[in-house]
């Protein structure tokens with residue numbers, strides 16, 4: 001019944017459009033002419049439309065998409081107009097970096113003598129909510145079924161590494177690479193130095209060296225509350241590429257990395273609020289139990305769910321505790337369940353930011369941390385004198401390479417969300433080897 005309704009609607013639409021086209025050249029009626037010859041039958045005007053415009057095609061996808069954070073999340077609106085944030089947050093910018101292959105490299109600007117991140121787009125394409133055409137960029141290009149092709153499946157040079165490492169998840173024709181193009185970490189830069197991307201390998205190979213000391217010269221960056229590798233760490237952890245790889249336990253990947261794609265679990269048949277074009281995997285085990293992969297995965301399965309997740313949580317808890325100076329946490333705690341997306345992933349409710357003072361002057365701004373305990377090395381001109389004075393009473397932060405690398409790994413593994421479901425082996429190795437680098441025994 002619904003299918004018929006769609007057919008009728010589209011037929012009407014096509015006739016309406018054609019009708020308008022024919023009418024548009026007509027100014028006034030002349031005398032009636034002789035009937036012409038019948039033309040040959042044209043192709044069925046609605047057949048190609050129906051391949052997509054059917055109840056179980058785009059209509060159901062669009063209904064599911066209402067539950068996707070891609071659709072209801074505010075970031076596409078907030079980051080509109082921003083040439084650096086655009087490639088992952090706004091539709092036209094994403095399509096631009098895919099079409100033109102914008103490099104993830106850093107280049108030296110010889111005028112300022114500082115490095116700049118090349119992963120930017122022109123201001124003219126910094127708009128557009130994430131929607132159907134973001135991922136299916138050819139919609140209505142030919143009105144044929146190929147129009148649903150994915151915008152990209154190409155390997156993804158990592159922004160965090162200035163393009164020095166690449167993620168290529170090969171399962172199912174590389175369709176995960178579409179997701180990873182956005183769901184990847186962002187670079188930390190030598191913002192107090194030459195602006196270049198940090199040398200993460202140096203952190204791993206020389207863990208004892210001082211990375212930051214307010215009293216020393218040559219610091220690469222001044223740590224801030226928001227010194228972080230951003231939120232989309234999943235791509236790196238899933239692929240097992242791009243952590244700060246301290247020596248120790250071998251870095252290996254779980255089978256998921258080679259045989260599964262993001263879509264297998266995140267676009268599985270619907271269950272509650274998850275599956276299909278909601279892109280959510282929360283409380284939906286349909287993907288796990290499909291294609292002969294697992295047979296009884298569920299939230300009550302100790303072997304497949306509770307035990308691995310508890311193990312990763314214990315490691316995150318241990319690393320959070322080890323990242324402390326004189327008993328004061330370096331990592332920030334945020335017990336606000338509504339604002340800490342990773343609330344459930346550690347006992348102490350870490351959010352991956354640093355425990356650095358950053359007072360509120362703009363109550364609606366998210367970038368502040370008035371309860372931060374370490375002294376802010378970059379006090380802002382907008383602070384009150386009382387805030388500047390208070391800041392000076394706080395203890396100063398110092399960091400070794402081991403601590404800086406461990407902070408990055410903590411952020412990557414916490415913000416991967418899945419507590420090891422994405423790639424248990426790589427997650428456990430990164431966390432354990434970070435603990436070892438900090439001089440902690442295995443837990």
Ligand code: HEC
Pocket residue numbers: 010013014045046048049050051052053058062132139140143144145146147148
């Ligand atoms: C390859 C799949 C595909 C084909 C084939 C297709 N469409 Fe669409 N169409 C879409 C998608 C996807 C949307 C966006 C739906 C949404 O935003 O909910 C859309 C939206 C529309 C809209 C709403 C306005 C708009 O542009 O957002 C109209 C009208 C439309 N299509 C007409 C047609 C007609 C007429 C045909 C056949 C000549 C056709 N479509 C063939 C996928 C397709």
Ligand code: HEC
Pocket residue numbers: 069070072073074075076087088089090094130134135178179180181182183262263266279280281341
């Ligand atoms: C154009 C970039 C882009 C692409 C491509 C993309 N995502 Fe996203 N995704 C985002 C952004 C940005 C958000 C957060 C939106 C917001 O907060 O407004 C997000 C949110 C999500 C969320 C919700 C996370 C949460 O905090 O609950 C899931 C799950 C997700 N994406 C999975 C996927 C999967 C799976 C794919 C591939 C099929 C994919 N995404 C492709 C950019 C993208």
Ligand code: HEC
Pocket residue numbers: 075079082084085086087088089159181182183184185186230231232341
């Ligand atoms: C390399 C891709 C990428 C770039 C560049 C990027 N982001 Fe994001 N961002 C993401 C992804 C992916 C998410 C969603 C992660 C998730 O929820 O799993 C996200 C989430 C967010 C969120 C939502 C967090 C929340 O609490 O829901 C904000 C705000 C945000 N980004 C701001 C920015 C700003 C500002 C910039 C530019 C300075 C930026 N992003 C650049 C990929 C990116």
Ligand code: HEC
Pocket residue numbers: 052057058059061062063065070130131132133134135136148150175178263277
């Ligand atoms: C975040 C990326 C993303 C967005 C946004 C997105 N899609 Fe998809 N869509 C996919 C992927 C991935 C597939 C699976 C294709 C494959 O495996 O080749 C898919 C498949 C489809 C299919 C084929 C049948 C199915 O459900 O698997 C339809 C129809 C479809 N999408 C319509 C839409 C419509 C309509 C919208 C907007 C409301 C939309 N898509 C938005 C990524 C996306």
Ligand code: HEC
Pocket residue numbers: 169176179180183234235238256260261262263264265266279280281282283287416417418421422
């Ligand atoms: C083997 C199944 C599986 C695969 C494959 C998978 N995920 Fe997940 N993902 C999960 C599970 C399970 C969670 C945690 C859900 C929860 O918290 O209950 C999750 C969580 C997430 C989240 C946080 C939002 C949410 O839905 O909870 C994002 C974003 C995400 N995954 C993106 C990806 C991306 C991108 C890929 C591909 C690179 C991917 N996932 C591959 C199972 C999977």
